[in-house]
Structure formats: C-alpha cells, structure tokens
Amino acid sequence: MRTPAEPLIPAERDPVKLRRTALTLVTLMIVSAIGVYIAYMKLAERQASDETPSFKGRIEKNFKVWRQDESEGDLAEMDGEVYVIAPVLFSKPETWKHTREVLERLSLRYAGRSDFHIICLTVDPEGEPPAKLKGYAEQLGAKLPQWWLGATREESVHKFLKNILKMEMIPHKVDEEWVYDGTLVVIDRDRHIRKGTVRTDKRARMDAPFDFEAAAKWDAEHPTPGDPTRVSRDLENLLQHVIDHVLAKPVTTK
Template structure:
C-alpha cells in the first residue's frame, strides 16, 4: 500500500511539474515586440540634482519623451498622457519614465522639480532630466531619431516630436508592428490610441 501511495503521489507531482514548467517559462519569454535597437547611452541630471544615466534604468521598462516645462503647445498633453502611464503602473518598481527637457537653460533641476510637483509626478522612477543643450539635441536627433530644435518663430521657441520611445529592461528600444507588419518605431504621445497601445506593450515588457 505504501508503494502504491508513493507512486500515486509521484505521478501527481510529475503531472503538476509538466503543467507548471511551461507556465513559468512562458512568463519569461520575449514578447512579440519588435527590437528597434539599443537605447543611446546618456547621463543627465534629474529634478533632485542627481546624475541619472541609461544604466539606472536597466531592469526597468520605461518611456522616453522630449519636452520643456514652458511649452505652450503639445507638452501639456504629453505630460497628461504620461500621468496616465504613472497611474497605470504606479505600484511597479520595474517601470519608469524619462522626461528630457530641450530647454535646459530654463529647465534647471529646481525648475523641473517645481514642474514635476505641479504636474503631480510621484512615481519614484519618473525622472525629469536636464543637461547641456547641444548634448540633449544630439541625443534626441541622432540617438533616438526624435526631432528637437530651436525655432524663434514658433510659440515657446522650440519644436520637438510628440512621440514616445519605449525601452525594455535590457536597454533596447522596442515597438509593435502595424497592420501591414511594419514596426511603428515610436508611439503617439498625443492621442489616446497611442497611449492605449503603449499601456498594452509596457505590460508585455514587464512580463519578460
């Protein structure tokens, strides 16, 4: 009887193992998101006057935007959409946001801290980053391939992309594909459909 009981228990354990292992493996498999390429290396200063680099975001899925605090056009909408992401992933320590100013002359760490507080940015991995202007423009334009530049003829004096970049835990820019199978590269940071897609894809990266 003891041998039969032992065999029965062993069989149950074996069945559970066969069922459970694929579940565990699946959790850590790569998602179907397209790998655009490695995030450009960067080191900037955040709203708490702390040096933050791309290495500080390793182990986190995070979103990158280029903005400036006095922007009178698209930035307020972009920031509000970032607040949606903060709300969605507030309790996730492996989620983050990098909001990089393109007007570092105005956007000192002190100014960015006041802006973050006014906005309601509370996630501990949401860094508002500033640094040398030429460095930031190069980072935007040739690092992320997102447009940023000065234009005295437009409101606010600066122009920039309204797209968000999504970076995985290993420091790679990732994205989904469109209905034709082409990678979208970046996510629309202005319209709700883009934010909804971003929420779905952040969840995928958090599961990797």
C-alpha cells in the same frame, strides 16, 4: 608508328530526350519557386500574427541628467528595468498636453511597480535648468523614483534624442520658439528602443510612433462618428500593450 586517329563523329541529339530534359528542369524550377513562395508566405503570416513589438536600436552608452531633486541620474541605473522617455518643454505645457495626460495615466497604471519609470527630458536645458525642475515636478505630481524630470547640456540632449532615440528632427528654434519631436519611446530591460506596430493588412505591418499630440490633432480634424478620440485611445492602448509586453520579459543581454 602511331595509329591514325579516327575522325570525330558529332553525337546525335535525340529531340525527344532533349525536350524531356528541358521539361524536367523547368518543372524543378517551378516547384522550387513555389516552395520558396510558400515558405515566404508562411514567414510573412507568422510575422503578421506576431505581437512582439519591434525595436529601432539600443542605448549602448550611459546618459546622465540632473533630476528634480538636483541629484544626478544615470540611465545605466535603469539596466534591467523598463521606462518611457518623453522629450518635453516644461515651460510650454500646452505643447505636450495630451502626452502629459498619457504619462499621468501611466504613472497610475504602473504605480505598484518599482521596475517601471517615466523620464521627461527638457529640450531647453538652458532655459529649464535643474534648479527649475522641482517646481515643474510639483506641478506634474512627478515623484522620484518613478517619474524623473531631467536636464543636461543642450548639445548632449539634442544628440541623444536625434542620434540614439532616432527622433524625426533635432530640437531647434523657429522664430524663437522651440520645435521638436515629442514622440514617446519605450526602453526595455535590455535597453532596446521599442516601438509599436500595427497591421495594414493580413501580412504587412507598419510602425506606429507614440506621438499623442499628432494623434489628438488627427482626432480633431478627422473625428470618428460616435467615437471622436478613437485614434488617441487606440494609440494609448498600443503603448500599454508594448509596456506590458516588455515588462513580462526577463533580461536577456548584458
């Protein structure tokens, strides 16, 4: 015979204990939140003081061009070396006047290094085929193996610039004139596409594209009193910093 079940009696809740428990939980949540915030701020501080250039991708596939001596060049040959790539229109030197001056200074600055190269890619390979590159190279004083002038199929170079190097636009014609993004890019020993960064405040950084035509235009329209080429000079100094940084690093990936 079963014993009758005792009636269930609701537990008495102690308001004091409940308040104490609630306060404890809230305190733990606040402490945890503060800990996370402090950790985040420390991370942001480290990132802000980190001078390592950021990167926006990697060249995973080979890219072949015909050079100024009509030999075939392959970016795979550059594995373990550092180089800059500049999209240009050789027949319109006025469209990349300031970029050219920067490249000339780079060629002198790193003249003694066999592991640094400059690659100028024409955005109009049909109008500027390999047979014409020799003449352009003579005008520039561009000599192999340091300074390449390259041409390949139009479709190939345009896709390379837009999809791989992440240029702002694919080269195209407007009223029969070529329009293209002439930003310089730096490629490190591991084929990473490097870019410069600048601080906007103590903790934030932003990308600084190496567009020297845009920098010169800004200087002309917004000159700094007593220092009319300040933006262009600062951008070139940043470019040299990035190149020096990646030249000092060994190959780390295969």
